Amino acid sequence: MKSSLIIVLFFVAGIVLGQTGLLPDGISFDRLSIIVLYILMVFIGLSFGSDPRLPEILRSVSLKILLVPISTIIGTFLGILIYNWLIPDLGLKDSLAIGSGFGYYSLSGVLITQFSGESMGTLALLANITREIISLLFAPILSRYFGKLAPISSAGATSMDTTLPVILKASGKNYLIISLVHGVVLTIAVPFIIALIYKVL
Amino acid sequence: MWIILILLLAGTLAGFAFSGSKKVFSITDKATLYIIYALLFFMGLSVGSKPEIMKNLTEIGIKALMISLFAIAGSVFTAFFLYRFIFRKNEK
Numbered sequence: 001m002k003s004s005l006i007i008v009l010f011f012v013a014g015i016v017l018g019q020t021g022l023l024p025d026g027i028s029f030d031r032l033s034i035i036v037l038y039i040l041m042v043f044i045g046l047s048f049g050s051d052p053r054l055p056e057i058l059r060s061v062s063l064k065i066l067l068v069p070i071s072t073i074i075g076t077f078l079g080i081l082i083y084n085w086l087i088p089d090l091g092l093k094d095s096l097a098i099g100s101g102f103g104y105y106s107l108s109g110v111l112i113t114q115f116s117g118e119s120m121g122t123l124a125l126l127a128n129i130t131r132e133i134i135s136l137l138f139a140p141i142l143s144r145y146f147g148k149l150a151p152i153s154s155a156g157a158t159s160m161d162t163t164l165p166v167i168l169k170a171s172g173k174n175y176l177i178i179s180l181v182h183g184v185v186l187t188i189a190v191p192f193i194i195a196l197i198y199k200v201l
Numbered sequence: 202m203w204i205i206l207i208l209l210l211a212g213t214l215a216g217f218a219f220s221g222s223k224k225v226f227s228i229t230d231k232a233t234l235y236i237i238y239a240l241l242f243f244m245g246l247s248v249g250s251k252p253e254i255m256k257n258l259t260e261i262g263i264k265a266l267m268i269s270l271f272a273i274a275g276s277v278f279t280a281f282f283l284y285r286f287i288f289r290k291n292e293k
């Protein structure tokens with residue numbers, strides 16, 4: 001949670017500095033951003049692959065447990081399709097891609113900026129931060145009224161780290177493995193689904 | 202943009218090679234965070250220097266809230282049925 005706050009502060013600091021117009025015209029961070037994004041992808045892979053919890057998490061994957069992240073993906077798409085039908089101001093591509101951040105706001109914000117521009121990237125960042133915050137605040141209520149998987153699904157990719165403590169408190173320690181597997185699968189799915197949406201749709 | 206996925210896979214495979222090494226994990230995990238800080242700072246810079254985005258920030262915020270509510274509602278909806286028909290049986 002502390003690092004989430006720092007991430008947001010860096011974004012806000014960038015906005016403030018960008019607004020002052022102190023930066024000379026014509027400087028483009030786009031190229032630099034792409035290179036740093038490439039480095040980020042390698043490091044996300046490295047830290048994912050070397051995560052000491054990963055072997056045990058992979059060992060406990062079963063078809064039944066995999067149903068949980070699959071359900072989250074289908075449910076999220078369902079919600080986004082309904083949103084798109086009610087409020088058709090965003091294209092289907094952009095709204096599905098933003099939903100496919102599954103709460104992983106730093107990566108989805110940066111990726112969608114590259115695919116679709118700053119406006120959509122900012123929307124993706126804010127929508128996915130909001131997903132994390134709502135999941136943190138409402139985990140107990142979701143668990144009570146919609147079953148013990150509900151706070152995990154709501155948390156999306158964050159169910160393996162930032163929202164894990166509140167999920168375990170709301171749904172019980174028995175849901176530790178499910179929550180970890182769910183987070184791992186969605187974390188790795190985010191870049192693939194976003195890239196596929198912009199390439200294929 | 203396939204390069205993004207290829208780099209991710211390459212990183213993951215390299216990470217597997219260091220599987221269980223707490224040192225590699227803690228270094229790369231920390232490095233990842235710093236890179237994210239830098240990228241979000243750059244993203245802020247380019248957002249802040251675009252008046253057309255800054256003017257609409259409130260509108261973007263409201264839209265973001267709506268999208269996240271629909272995304273959460275949809276996934277909670279399917280999670281409810283998954284729990285009710287498959288997962289609840291295992292509990293006493």
